[in-house]
Amino acid sequence: MYALVTGGSRGIGRAAAIKLAQMGYKVIINYVSNDAKAEETLSAIRAxxxxxxxxxxxxSDQAASQQALEQWQADHKGEYIAVLVNNAGIRRDNLLLWMEPQDWYKVIGTALNAFYNVTQPLIQPMCRKKFGRxxxxxxxxxxxxxxGQTNYSAAxxxxxxxxxxxxxxxxxxxxxVNAIAPGFIKTDMVEGLDEEELKKTIPAKRFGEAEEVAELIGFLASEKSAYITGETIAITGGLN
Ligand SMILES: NC(=O)c1ccc[n+]([C@@H]2O[C@H](COP(=O)([O-])OP(=O)(O)OC[C@H]3O[C@@H](n4cnc5c(N)ncnc54)[C@H](OP(=O)(O)O)[C@@H]3O)[C@@H](O)[C@H]2O)c1
Known part of the structure; x- marks a missing residue:
């Protein structure tokens, strides 16, 4: 069975891709620009x-998403994507007072519009096959x-x-269909943040690892989680 991880080249997505491959899924690693990192993830899976x-x-591009997913389906006749991890995301933080329009639209586009762009084409096959995560x-x-995150919080x-x-x-x-809500996780996304200061605000007194988030994603992707749906599970070291 196939699992698609958007933003699977780095960070949480990479850890999730590796975990899902260990579980036996054939993993489709989506990314937007960083070919070298995507290749590294694929090599780790194969290794x-x-x-x-x-x-x-x-x-964030509806036409590009539709075209890529249609091409994938044409290349994989009789197969379907059983697991979808909508993970791609960016942040462009600023107080709303100073937020430029592109920083609003880009963040909403990469998280929220992308949810539609990628999920909508994959729903029907999941329902027809009577299994999907x-x-x-x-x-x-x-x-x-x-x-500083009105755009990101809204998305x-x-x-x-x-x-x-x-x-x-x-x-x-x-x-x-479930959501997860990570707190501070050590990836490229949190580079530039003051880890020493922020750690003090987290009851567990540390940032999380991408692999810890991947364990949760793996459970939600498994058959064992069948009776959990519509939930949002926080993974924050107690930050709330
Ligand atoms: N790290 C945290 O503390 C944290 C906390 C809460 C939630 N999250 C969420 O967790 C998710 C993953 O975050 P991360 O920390 O792992 O981020 P990351 O290390 O910055 O990785 C981002 C991934 O998203 C991909 N991506 C970005 N824009 C894309 C687009 N338009 N189309 C396709 N792929 C795109 C990147 O691809 P390229 O390699 O090609 O750039 C990369 O694979 C995000 O949704 C983020 O909001 C993270």
Whole structure:
């Protein structure tokens, strides 16, 4: 069975791709620009005896997403993507007072519009095959709202709401839809943040590892999580 991880070349997406491959899924690694990192992820999967492939497209671009997914389907007749991890995301932090329009639209586009662009074409095959797992990577920012992140909080909050709504549409077809809300996780995305200061605000007194988030994604992608749907699970070391 195939699993697609958007933003699978680096960070949380990479760890999730490696975990899903260990579970036996054939992993499709989506990314937008960093070919070298995507190749590294694919090599790591193959080195562990897993199977994977690359699928480069911009998830914020509806036409590009549709075209890439249609081409994948044409190249894989009779197959379908059973697991979707909507993970690609960016942040462009600023106080709303100074936020440029492109920083609003780009962040919403890469998280929230991408949820539509990638999920919509994959829903019907999941329902027809009567098995699907959709895991949306939101953020604690979408749960509590963080200053300097109105764009990001809005995108992630939207994803949490979309998760709840879609889960109710597809539950009868054995397709589950859940979100996860990570706190601070050590990836490229948090580079430049003051880790020493921020750690003091986290009850666990440390940033999380991408591999810890991947364990949660792996569970939600498994058959064992069948009765969990529409949920948002925080993974924050107690930050809330
Ligand atoms: N790290 C944290 O503390 C944290 C906390 C809460 C939530 N999250 C969420 O977790 C997810 C992963 O974050 P991360 O920390 O692992 O980020 P990261 O290390 O910066 O990796 C981002 C990934 O997304 C891909 N990507 C970015 N824009 C894309 C686009 N338009 N189309 C396709 N792929 C795109 C990147 O591809 P390229 O390699 O080609 O650039 C890369 O694979 C994001 O949704 C983020 O909001 C992260």
């Amino acid at each position: 562990n005896g897993g199977e994977g492939e690359l699928l480069k497209f911009d998830v 959709i895991i949306n990577v939101a953020s604690v920012s979408g749960l509590i709202g963080l200053p 992630k909050g939207g994803i949490i709401a979309a998760t709840k709504a879609l889960s109710k549409e597809v539950a009868p077809k054995n397709v589950t």
